Amino acid sequence: xxxxxxxxxxxxxxxxxxxxxxxxxxxxxxxxxxxxxxxxxxxxxxxxxxxxxxxxxxxxxxxxxxxxxxxxxxxxxxxxxxxxxxxxxxxxxxxxxxxxxxxxxxxxxxxxxxxxxxxxxxxxxxxxxxxxxxxxxxxxxxxxxxxxxxxxxxxxxxxxxxxxxxxxxxxxxxxxxxxxxxxxxxxxxxxxxxxxxxxxxxxxxxxxxxxxxxxxxxxxxxxxxxxxxxxxxxxxxxxxxxxxxxxxxxxxxxxxxxxxxxxxxxxxxxxxxxxxxxxxxxxxxxxxxxxxxxxxx
Amino acid sequence: xxxxxxxxxxxxxxxxxxxxxxxxxxxxxxxxxxxxxxxxxxxxxxxxxxxxxxxxxxxxxxxxxxxxxxxxxxxxxxxxxxxxxxxxxxxxxxxxxxxxxxxxxxxxxxxxxxxxxxxxxxxxxxxxxxxxxxxxxxxxxxxxxxxxxxxxxxxxxxxxxxxxxxxxxxxxxxxxxxxxxxxxxxxxxxxxxxxxxxxxxxxxxxxxxxxxxxxxxxxxxxxxxxxxxxxxxxxxxxxxxxxxxxxxxxxxxxxxxxxxxxxxxxxxxxxxxxxxxxxxxxxxxxxxxxxxxxxxxxxxxxxxxxxxxxxxxxxxxxxxxxxxxxxxxxxxxxxxxxxxxxxxxxxxxxxxxxxxxxxxxxxxxxxxxxxxxxxxxxxxxxxxxxxxxxxxxxxxxxxxxx
Numbered sequence: 001x002x003x004x005x006x007x008x009x010x011x012x013x014x015x016x017x018x019x020x021x022x023x024x025x026x027x028x029x030x031x032x033x034x035x036x037x038x039x040x041x042x043x044x045x046x047x048x049x050x051x052x053x054x055x056x057x058x059x060x061x062x063x064x065x066x067x068x069x070x071x072x073x074x075x076x077x078x079x080x081x082x083x084x085x086x087x088x089x090x091x092x093x094x095x096x097x098x099x100x101x102x103x104x105x106x107x108x109x110x111x112x113x114x115x116x117x118x119x120x121x122x123x124x125x126x127x128x129x130x131x132x133x134x135x136x137x138x139x140x141x142x143x144x145x146x147x148x149x150x151x152x153x154x155x156x157x158x159x160x161x162x163x164x165x166x167x168x169x170x171x172x173x174x175x176x177x178x179x180x181x182x183x184x185x186x187x188x189x190x191x192x193x194x195x196x197x198x199x200x201x202x203x204x205x206x207x208x209x210x211x212x213x214x215x216x217x218x219x220x221x222x223x224x225x226x227x228x229x230x231x232x233x234x235x236x237x238x239x240x241x242x243x244x245x246x247x248x249x250x251x252x253x254x255x256x257x258x259x260x261x262x263x264x265x266x267x268x269x270x271x272x273x274x275x276x277x278x279x280x281x282x283x284x285x286x287x288x289x290x291x292x293x294x295x296x297x
Numbered sequence: 298x299x300x301x302x303x304x305x306x307x308x309x310x311x312x313x314x315x316x317x318x319x320x321x322x323x324x325x326x327x328x329x330x331x332x333x334x335x336x337x338x339x340x341x342x343x344x345x346x347x348x349x350x351x352x353x354x355x356x357x358x359x360x361x362x363x364x365x366x367x368x369x370x371x372x373x374x375x376x377x378x379x380x381x382x383x384x385x386x387x388x389x390x391x392x393x394x395x396x397x398x399x400x401x402x403x404x405x406x407x408x409x410x411x412x413x414x415x416x417x418x419x420x421x422x423x424x425x426x427x428x429x430x431x432x433x434x435x436x437x438x439x440x441x442x443x444x445x446x447x448x449x450x451x452x453x454x455x456x457x458x459x460x461x462x463x464x465x466x467x468x469x470x471x472x473x474x475x476x477x478x479x480x481x482x483x484x485x486x487x488x489x490x491x492x493x494x495x496x497x498x499x500x501x502x503x504x505x506x507x508x509x510x511x512x513x514x515x516x517x518x519x520x521x522x523x524x525x526x527x528x529x530x531x532x533x534x535x536x537x538x539x540x541x542x543x544x545x546x547x548x549x550x551x552x553x554x555x556x557x558x559x560x561x562x563x564x565x566x567x568x569x570x571x572x573x574x575x576x577x578x579x580x581x582x583x584x585x586x587x588x589x590x591x592x593x594x595x596x597x598x599x600x601x602x603x604x605x606x607x608x609x610x611x612x613x614x615x616x617x618x619x620x621x622x623x624x625x626x627x628x629x630x631x632x633x634x635x636x637x638x639x640x641x642x643x644x645x646x647x648x649x650x651x652x653x654x655x656x657x658x659x660x661x662x663x664x665x666x667x668x669x670x671x672x673x674x675x676x677x678x679x680x681x682x683x684x685x686x687x688x689x690x691x692x693x694x695x696x697x698x699x
Contacts, residue, residue, distance in 0.1 A: 078418070080438055084566040095418065173564035175420040176413060177433035177440070178557065238396065246323070256418040261558060262401070264360070266548070277319045284315035288308045 028135055035143040039109065040150065048108055049151050052101060056093035056159035063089075064166045085170045086163025087182070090189050091259070093159040094152070094196050098252060103228035105151040106200055109144035110207030111221035114290065118215040133291045137208070141283075144204050149197055156193045176261035188263075192255040199252050199271065202278030203228055206248065209286035245270075248278055337497050337521040342485045345499055345519060347472035352524035354406040358558070359494065359549030361400040365542050368533075368672035369659060403554035411558055424561040431561045440569045450576045482506055482602030493518045493527040494546040510603035511673050511688045513537065523551055533672035541672045599697055606687035606697045663695060 039045060060082070067083045078095050081088035094102075114137075117123040126136060163169070172185025180188075207224035214220050231249040234240055244250050251271030257264045340348075404410035408427040413420050422433045428451055430443040445451050479485055488500035498518040505512055511533055518528040528545025563569055577585065597608045656678075660667040666679035668691045677685040677694040685694045 080436075084438070170565070173438070173566070175418075175435040176422050177424075177431075177435070177561070177564055177567070179562065179564045253417050260413075260415075260420060262358075277322065280315045281312075281319050284312040288312045292308060 031139045032142055035139040036146055039143040039147050049154050052151050053154045053158040056155055057162050059093055060089050060162035060166050086167040087169055087172055087185055087189055089163030090156050090159035091192055093155050097155055103225050106148055106203045106207050107221040107224035109147040110211050111217040113140040113144050114211040115214050115220040116217040119217050137290045141208055148200050152197045174261055175259050178261050188258050191258045195255040202248050202275040205279045205282045209282045212286050212289040337490050342487050348524045350472050355523045355525050355551050356406040356553040357551050358403040358554045359546045362547050363398045363544045367541055403558045405553050409559040438567045440563050440567045443572050446573050446575050494549045497521045498527050505603040507603040535672055604689055606685055609684045
């Protein structure tokens with residue numbers, strides 16, 4: 001691949017320009033800052049996140065216009081609650097995005113992280129940086145996680161603002177029918193947002209691993225989405241109930257526990273622990289693959 | 298600075314270590330849960346039964362998991378095909394035949410309790426407070442409030458139902474009676490102590506003496522401290538590995554739940570339906586008893602003990618069998634819990650056809666009718682309107698039908 005074409009678009013700032021390079025503190029910090037600037041500054045990522053932000057806006061508008069239609073109450077979970085209380089628009093929007101749009105966000109973030117750089121020919125410039133590959137991979141993971149966190153945050157924030165504007169914010173009625181003050185309800189919904197964000201970490205690391213396997217970013221992205229979708233499908237097959245508790249997506253909807261009268265911290269903890277397990281295993285795989293000398297660029 | 302390439306050992310060692318650490322973590326989990334060794338004082342089945350009967354109801358809160366594996370065809374898939382889809386609520390009634398349902402229970406062992414059926418992202422709650430009860434479905438935010446028309450009468454009925462006999466049966470005596478009755482057809486033994494929901498528990502095993510029944514054994518785990526039953530499992534004769542039906546705590550705390558859990562306040566914005574349950578007068582009770590007498594000839598029991606076969610006549614079987622028949626007015630058959638029915642069944646108008654196709658999927662054609670065969674119970678629906686039910690093989694039912 002011609003060396004001249006790649007790096008201009010990607011601001012690989014920092015250490016490369018420093019002739020008198022000596023390892024010193026702050027190198028990882030600058031690497032992370034550069035990666036975050038790169039990921040969050042990329043135009044297609046911004047457009048995608050803005051598009052995700054439209055989901056709660058459109059959902060809220062749709063619910064507002066059809067609120068008198070009795071069929072509204074037949075929608076999937078949390079839609080009915082949203083018409084009574086804007087806080088639930090946050091939950092309803094995330095619930096809508098969770099099966100496909102959020103995995104797609106993860107795929108977008110991780111597909112670009114390594115495979116995208118390899119395809120654009122910029123990976124080799126990253127690899128010649130006097131930074132260990134482990135740190136480089138870590139920076140890539142943080143960049144991908146940041147994009148996912150921003151996406152979840154945007155959906156939640158737009159949901160809250162639109163929900164408050166259209167339906168108002170009231171004391172929160174839990175799934176158990178108990179009413180809790182708005183402050184506690186908001187705290188629980190914040191917990192839901194954080195849980196959903198953390199639920200995606202396993203997929204982020206799986207996506208990062210897939211990204212180290214190929215030079216074709218689209219392949220990495222498709223594979224990541226397929227992992228999430230296949231995991232969801234396997235989760236519905238009764239014959240496989242023995243493996244269900246270990247599936248990546250099995251506890252994704254565990255966020256509902258935070259909206260019950262007595263929060264089942266067991267389920268919440270198990271769900272997060274499962275993500276940790278996936279992160280550890282596929283993090284190790286990705287590290288092993290990425291630190292191999294023969295990685296292509 | 299580390300070199301860009303990592304040693305070959307680390308490259309393979311780190312993933313191997315990660316995988317083994319995670320596998321070990323998962324493998325260790327049940328071991329940790331079972332760490333509280335079950336060292337309970339020795340006892341006999343007779344003593345244990347007496348202790349269970351003597352034990353007071355305990356205030357508790359806990360999670361109950363119900364699992365059924367009756368060896369029926371996949372009823373959820375059948376229901377989906379038939380158009381009976383409640384996928385999004387994910388707490389559907391077909392789980393009672395195959396699958397798992399999770400319930401949460403809280404009770405103060407006196408007059409107040411709360412039971413919730415947990416869906417993936419929904420919940421159905423039943424809150425009971427002395428003479429009132431509420432159900433709440435999070436799916437469509439409906440409340441049904443049940444009250445009795447005359448609370449004083451309820452207390453009166455409670456009185457009449459439990460007349461104080463001259464010789465009050467003390468728990469040991471009741472236990473003797475129960476054991477004598479059980480002993481006729483079953484043997485009662487004690488299995489090794491076990492751990493249920495992290496509590497040490499005795500395990501009573503009830504084994505039918507009959508060798509022709511489908512029921513292999515029934516195990517009941519009894520808490521070693523409070524003598525409350527913690528888990529009941531029914532095992533079929535065919536499958537010694539997994540129980541056919543199991544109902545038990547996965548987590549339990551014996552303490553009075555908080556007031557917040559046990560009291561109900563109707564949330565703003567919910568639709569409320571008021572249902573006043575009329576209490577029968579003495580005359581009505583007598584009338585109902587007389588009716589029950591009339592009904593009795595339609596139900597006959599043959600066989601003894603575990604091999605009993607119950608024959609019921611006069612059921613509208615032909616309607617189910619797909620034969621022309623006058624369907625009952627559906628509005629007359631109102632479900633006692635409208636909220637539950639709406640939330641978890643959502644019966645479409647074509648319910649009879651659905652029932653037919655469900656039956657077709659569940660049962661097999663036999664001589665003179667259809668047989669629904671499960672690992673514990675067989676049901677024979679005959680074309681002549683008789684229904685035979687028994688915990689016996691299908692052939693036994695067919696023989697009894699002749």
